[in-house]
Amino acid sequence: MTIRMMGRHLREGFKNLLRNGWMTFASVSAVAITLLILGVTLVIALNAEQMSNYVQGQLEVSAFLKDDVSDAQARQITRQISAMPGVKSAEYISKEQGFQQLKQELGSQYQDILGGLSQKNTLPAKVVVKADDPRQTLAIGQRIAQLPGVEKVNDGKEVVDKLFRFLDLVRNIGLAFVVGLVITAMFLISNTIRITIFSRRREIEIMKLVGATDWFIRWPFLTEGLLIGLIGALIPFVVIVFGYRTLYERFDGSFLALAFPLISADRLAGTLAEVLFGLGLFIGLWGGIVSIRRFLRI
Amino acid sequence: MIEMQDVWKQYPNGTWALNGISVRIGKGEFVYVVGPSGAGKSTFIKLMYREERPTKGHLFVNGFNIERLKDRKVPLLRRHIGVVFQDFKLLPNLTAAENVAFALEVIGTPKKYIRRRVKDALEWVGLADKADLRPAQLSGGEQQRIAVARAIVNNPQLIIADEPTGNLDPDTSWGIMKLFQRINDRGTTIVMATHNREIVNTLRKRVIAIEAGCIVRDEDKGMYGYDD
Numbered sequence: 353m354t355i356r357m358m359g360r361h362l363r364e365g366f367k368n369l370l371r372n373g374w375m376t377f378a379s380v381s382a383v384a385i386t387l388l389i390l391g392v393t394l395v396i397a398l399n400a401e402q403m404s405n406y407v408q409g410q411l412e413v414s415a416f417l418k419d420d421v422s423d424a425q426a427r428q429i430t431r432q433i434s435a436m437p438g439v440k441s442a443e444y445i446s447k448e449q450g451f452q453q454l455k456q457e458l459g460s461q462y463q464d465i466l467g468g469l470s471q472k473n474t475l476p477a478k479v480v481v482k483a484d485d486p487r488q489t490l491a492i493g494q495r496i497a498q499l500p501g502v503e504k505v506n507d508g509k510e511v512v513d514k515l516f517r518f519l520d521l522v523r524n525i526g527l528a529f530v531v532g533l534v535i536t537a538m539f540l541i542s543n544t545i546r547i548t549i550f551s552r553r554r555e556i557e558i559m560k561l562v563g564a565t566d567w568f569i570r571w572p573f574l575t576e577g578l579l580i581g582l583i584g585a586l587i588p589f590v591v592i593v594f595g596y597r598t599l600y601e602r603f604d605g606s607f608l609a610l611a612f613p614l615i616s617a618d619r620l621a622g623t624l625a626e627v628l629f630g631l632g633l634f635i636g637l638w639g640g641i642v643s644i645r646r647f648l649r650i
Numbered sequence: 651m652i653e654m655q656d657v658w659k660q661y662p663n664g665t666w667a668l669n670g671i672s673v674r675i676g677k678g679e680f681v682y683v684v685g686p687s688g689a690g691k692s693t694f695i696k697l698m699y700r701e702e703r704p705t706k707g708h709l710f711v712n713g714f715n716i717e718r719l720k721d722r723k724v725p726l727l728r729r730h731i732g733v734v735f736q737d738f739k740l741l742p743n744l745t746a747a748e749n750v751a752f753a754l755e756v757i758g759t760p761k762k763y764i765r766r767r768v769k770d771a772l773e774w775v776g777l778a779d780k781a782d783l784r785p786a787q788l789s790g791g792e793q794q795r796i797a798v799a800r801a802i803v804n805n806p807q808l809i810i811a812d813e814p815t816g817n818l819d820p821d822t823s824w825g826i827m828k829l830f831q832r833i834n835d836r837g838t839t840i841v842m843a844t845h846n847r848e849i850v851n852t853l854r855k856r857v858i859a860i861e862a863g864c865i866v867r868d869e870d871k872g873m874y875g876y877d878d
Binding site: 357554555558565569 | 731733752753755
């Protein structure tokens with residue numbers, strides 16, 4: 353296809369948009385709302401992922417060992433845990449090390465409280481385990497609890513559970529909305545293009561009679577769909593990027609008091625552009641193809 | 651130019667429109683197709699530009715084997731055929747010149763050729779001075795002249811006309827017929843379905859009469875032969 357032809361198809365597609373203004377408006381709005389919800393969901397999901405990556409570094413299972421386990425046995429248990437599938441690291445912390453850690457954490461002003469306690473019997477020895485995938489933390493914790501010599505496992509079950517359940521919920525609700533809306537948007541676009549095809553049926557008839565190729569006749573309707581998708585993607589893209597940038601600057605790059613780092617607005621814009629424009633063009637093209645196949649019959 | 655060998659046509663609703671048509675139309679001929687309404691005239695000429703496909707039989711038009719012609723290749727066939735209809739089929743939003751140019755634009759003719767050829771075609775039909783008027787500003791005869799200009803602008807070897815004078819008064823009809831005669835004089839084949847008794851009997855040409863899907867008469871310099 354020559355540049356001149358592409359120019360013509362684009363121009364004709366644009367004319368189609370103007371020809372039935374209200375239907376175009378409805379279609380563009382449908383795409384824009386769909387992609388706005390998708391975009392917001394994406395922003396939340398990406399930040400949630402970032403958050404969970406951040407939390408990942410902190411999620412760990414503490415396996416407390418029985419009091420009668422010797423140092424050598426403890427090292428044996430640690431090796432056993434390290435060999436488990438899904439385990440990223442396992443670190444043995446003896447009673448003495450644990451005591452030193454506690455001392456450091458408490459700081460100098462509480463040194464006195466510890467002062468009177470016996471170094472030997474204050475804290476149980478433990479193995480600190482990190483999982484490759486933080487979602488596996490619970491399963492790994494359960495398996496570690498089965499090992500002989502392990503007294504008790506502290507896996508922070510509730511915190512982990514709640515966090516992931518919330519993130520999944522956000523994602524699923526967002527996706528359900530988006531799937532329903534994508535279908536609605538496609539239907540509206542194909543209906544809009546159907547009306548254009550109907551209003552241009554005489555032109556189409558003449559084009560066929562004088563020997564225009566099928567693709568020459570199809571292209572203006574495809575470009576009409578693509579333009580609807582493009583405009584429908586541009587609006588939510590601009591809204592989300594501007595909105596997010598404002599929020600990001602207000603929060604100074606981190607989320608509330610939790611101090612979770614947020615994804616930077618620039619990095620987000622790139623991902624957002626790919627998804628919104630990709631899906632917008634896809635929806636528009638698909639709407640065009642559907643109406644061409646059903647109503648143009650060539 | 652056109653060759654049909656035992657061509658049959660059945661429509662999806664079951665009716666047989668053509669029942670074994672065999673005919674040859676040579677290059678440069680001028681042929682009237684006559685017959686009662688519903689006898690199969692329209693189907694007969696629609697086969698020629700592949701608006702309809704034969705149910706069986708062999709059909710060649712301008713070197714194309716119509717049976718084997720893929721849908722994708724139909725535009726190539728039509729670029730060598732000009733079609734003219736009773737209802738003109740002009741685009742109301744376009745001027746006369748734009749209507750003629752449309753036929754060239756949509757087959758990808760470069761712009762620099764379009765202007766020249768549109769001007770020539772409009773001069774040929776005698777409407778160069780009305781190039782910028784829209785169909786609604788033109789008389790029926792002038793509109794049909796524009797349609798003829800559009801049909802010849804791509805220099806086709808074959809013109810197919812379906813009742814081209816059906817909507818025109820007798821004087822205007824003669825003007826259009828003179829145009830067809832001039833097109834034929836430069837070697838273009840013309841196949842015209844018509845109900846116009848006066849024209850057929852005056853401007854004598856080969857007449858093919860179709861009744862109930864069969865050719866019942868085919869004579870050079872024939873007469874219209876019906877009372878209506």
